[in-house]
Amino acid sequence: MADHNDLGDIGEQMAADHLLKKGYQILARNYVYLKGEVDIIARIENTIVIVEVKTRSTPDFGDPQDFLKPAQIKRLVETAHHFVEELEEEDLEVRFDIVGIIKNRAGVKVEHLEDAFYHF
Template sequence: MAEHNDLGNAGEEMATAHLLKNGYDILVRNYVFQKGEIDIVARKANTVVIVEVKTRSTPDFGNPQDFLKKGQIQRLVATANHFIENYTEEDLEVRFDIVAIIKNKAGTKLEHIEDAFYHF
């Protein structure tokens, strides 16, 4: 497996641990619909949280969350709509978060950005 895939998988594991530690229930990981994929679907109280995990080994080229592009957001929203319509039974709030991680030999920095799409 490519090194960047290993880094991405490690980032998703860290994000999952962070969410669980902070009271979220993990509903599903790596949910795929058509060309879109949601890294983590979680729930906290009456909110379904769609989580995009961005992991980088260095901040030299920008923050991890800055690598989320418009087309990726559109696919993420379409995939989230499919999940909500087909796998939830009640009216729930939906929120889009980003967990941005920088992981390298110097250490790990994790930032959880709630309602992330309002920051674009």
């Protein structure tokens, strides 16, 4: 496995740990539907939280969360919609978050952006 894949896996685990510490329940990781994949699907109270994790080893090229493109957002929304439909629960809110992680020799920085974007 390539180093960048290892870093991504480490970042996803760090994001899951961060969410658990904040009281979230992890419902799924790497949930796939058609061509879309959601890194983490979590729940807090009546809110389903769709989490995209962006991990980088350096902030030199911008914040990790700035790398989310419109096409990827569209796939996230479609995949999230499928997941929520399968839950068959009423009165659920859905929120899209980004957890940006920078991990390098200097340490680790975790930034959790709630309501990072609105679905369309």
